[in-house]
Structures are given as C-alpha cells and as structure tokens.
Amino acid sequence: MQNNNSAAEIIKQIGKMLNQDGTNDNEKQWMIKQLTDHITVQDQLKQLTTKDIHTISIVNRQTTVHVKSLPKLTNFSQPTISRIITKLAQQQLLEKFRTTKNDKEILVRLTSAGREIANVHQQLEQHLHEQVSAILSQYPAAEIDDFINIITQIAQIKP
Numbered sequence: 001m002q003n004n005n006s007a008a009e010i011i012k013q014i015g016k017m018l019n020q021d022g023t024n025d026n027e028k029q030w031m032i033k034q035l036t037d038h039i040t041v042q043d044q045l046k047q048l049t050t051k052d053i054h055t056i057s058i059v060n061r062q063t064t065v066h067v068k069s070l071p072k073l074t075n076f077s078q079p080t081i082s083r084i085i086t087k088l089a090q091q092q093l094l095e096k097f098r099t100t101k102n103d104k105e106i107l108v109r110l111t112s113a114g115r116e117i118a119n120v121h122q123q124l125e126q127h128l129h130e131q132v133s134a135i136l137s138q139y140p141a142a143e144i145d146d147f148i149n150i151i152t153q154i155a156q157i158k159p
Helices: 002-019 026-034 039-046 050-060 067-074 078-090 112-136 141-155
Strands: 094-098 106-110
Touching: 026 039, 026 112, 039 112, 050 067, 050 078, 050 106, 050 112, 067 078, 067 106, 078 094, 106 112
Parallel strands: none
Antiparallel strands: 094 106
16 A cells, blocks of 8 residues: 555656646746846746757757757657747747758757857756755665666656
C-alpha cells in the first residue's frame, strides 16, 4: 500500500511541476522582473512559450545556427521549430538569413532583444541551479544518485 501512496504522491508532485510551466509561470515572472528597464523586451517575453525561450537559449550559444540543426539541438520536431522560428522572427527576436555560398541554407541569429532574453534566461538558470544545489547539499550523494535514477526511469515511462 505504501508504494501505491508514494506513486500517487510522486505523480501529483510531477504534475504540479509541469503545471507551473506556462505562458505566465513563476520563471517567466522572475525574468520579467529582471528586465524592468526594458519594457519592450518585457512585452515580447510575455508572448513567449517555454519552447520559444529554450530555442532562443540554444541559438544564443552560437553566433549563427543552421535552421536544419535546431530540431536535434532542441529535441523539437521540424514543424515545431519552423513555427518557433517564424514567431521569433516576427517578434524581431531573431533574424533569418541565407549564406552567400548556399542560397538554400537558412541560418538564424539573435537580435539585441533576443540576446537580452537569452541573457536573463541564463541568469534564471543560474539562480535555479543555486537553489537546487542548496537543497541537494542536505542529502548524501547515494540518495541523490538514487533520486536521479528514479526520476530518469519515470521520465522514460510511455503511456
């Protein structure tokens, strides 16, 4: 009976974490507060989904990125990447361009507003990393390893 109760509680807590991920979640609110001097960028950020922000962060890690490489880099499908790239370009957070060597090859790079969002997202990730590290410091390494193993196995469950 304990395992049934534990499984239900784990599913409930994972559900809570997933429900926190939305267009107006706590993480986005934190990012918006960091951009108080940049009202236009705040407004753009409010329109973004988590996938949009993740894509911006991936593009930010390189000067330019081939659009064809983004599905592998993000683990998003090609149609999803196409929608995200179109949306981000319309919001002027990134720009699409072609190389002079190959007119069929489409590359993207962030605009200054896109870089601002990427930078504040990087600050958020650092902030979260510090909080998680503080929690983990209370547990022995063996328990942390067990937890990681359990979460990994749960993440692989397919309905």
